[in-house]
Amino acid sequence: xxxxxxxxxxxxxxxxxxxxxxxxxxxxxxxxxxxxxxxxxxxxxxxxxxxxxxxxxxxxxxxxxxxxxxxxxxxxxxxxxxxxxxxxxxxxxxxxxxxxxxxxxxxxxxxxxxxxxxxxxxxxxxxxxxxxxxxxxxxxxxxxxxxxxxxxxxxxxxxxxxxxxxxxxxxxxxxxxxxxxxxxxxxxxxxxxxxxxxxxxxxxxxxxxxxxxxxxxxxxxxxxxxxxxxxxxxxxxxxxxxxxxxxxxxxxxxxxxxxxxxxxxxxxxxxxxxxxxxxxxxxxxxxxxxxxxxxxxxxxxxxxxxxxxx
Numbered sequence: 475x476x477x478x479x480x481x482x483x484x485x486x487x488x489x490x491x492x493x494x495x496x497x498x499x500x501x502x503x504x505x506x507x508x509x510x511x512x513x514x515x516x517x518x519x520x521x522x523x524x525x526x527x528x529x530x531x532x533x534x535x536x537x538x539x540x541x542x543x544x545x546x547x548x549x550x551x552x553x554x555x556x557x558x559x560x561x562x563x564x565x566x567x568x569x570x571x572x573x574x575x576x577x578x579x580x581x582x583x584x585x586x587x588x589x590x591x592x593x594x595x596x597x598x599x600x601x602x603x604x605x606x607x608x609x610x611x612x613x614x615x616x617x618x619x620x621x622x623x624x625x626x627x628x629x630x631x632x633x634x635x636x637x638x639x640x641x642x643x644x645x646x647x648x649x650x651x652x653x654x655x656x657x658x659x660x661x662x663x664x665x666x667x668x669x670x671x672x673x674x675x676x677x678x679x680x681x682x683x684x685x686x687x688x689x690x691x692x693x694x695x696x697x698x699x700x701x702x703x704x705x706x707x708x709x710x711x712x713x714x715x716x717x718x719x720x721x722x723x724x725x726x727x728x729x730x731x732x733x734x735x736x737x738x739x740x741x742x743x744x745x746x747x748x749x750x751x752x753x754x755x756x757x758x759x760x761x762x763x764x765x766x767x768x769x770x771x772x773x774x775x776x777x778x779x780x781x782x783x784x
Contacts, residue, residue, distance in 0.1 A: 516619060519568065547685065569612075576743070581726070595608075595611045620649035712768045
């Protein structure tokens with residue numbers, strides 16, 4: 475008789491049983507480890523959607539220059555809500571997606587980036603102040619974290635139909651995606667195909683949003699708390715503020731970033747020049763838009779401080 479066809483003897487059966495027992499032991503260890511490993515969630519915030527939806531709900535406008543958003547406060551509220559929804563899960567981090575000219579952080583974005591457990595990711599802003607590349611950043615992060623099993627649940631705060639592919643990619647790796655949104659005064663502010671794809675939905679109403687959105691008045695007027703009332707600031711004050719902004723940026727953005735501006739003297743890149751103007755108007759509490767001469771003085775004060783440091 476062929477040896478391969480002979481019935482297994484006692485010794486062979488003992489080896490088989492021992493192998494099965496070892497396999498079961500390993501499986502039990504794996505299951506025990508999985509059972510004790512906490513679930514992990516992350517929050518993905520499309521800031522463009524959040525500003526537009528919350529601004530319209532509370533103040534009636536989507537224009538970010540017309541209101542202030544307490545980003546730190548609303549991020550904390552989202553974190554606390556996630557802790558309630560996922561009580562047995564730990565937070566990986568909050569991802570904050572926004573646009574910026576040449577992907578250079580604004581002062582507001584810098585302050586958000588300094589918050590604990592928050593990662594700011596920037597797309598570009600085009601000439602019409604429209605975000606470009608944000609949806610692809612969300613998809614890349616969401617898919618990568620799901621693929622590497624870094625998260626089991628993803629909270630997505632956004633409304634663009636282009637995010638459907640991000641949801642599908644994450645779900646394909648086993649993650650659950652939960653869509654959170656801001657109540658729309660009429661109709662919807664989230665694409666229906668996105669609503670169809672996610673695992674759950676949650677909407678925040680006016681009472682939730684009101685503490686975090688403050689309408690700017692005529693006295694704080696304009697994008698950075700400016701007003702056109704009263705006399706224009708003096709040239710000395712404007713020059714001093716230009717130097718003050720330069721000192722702030724040197725401290726926050728670093729010497730390398732500031733040194734990169736020197737070859738362009740006496741000109742500033744358009745996005746930097748606009749940021750300088752907006753920041754200075756906030757400090758002066760007065761608009762400089764009608765005063766071309768004061769805007770030149772502002773740049774002179776900025777450059778004087780920068781060049782004195784190098």
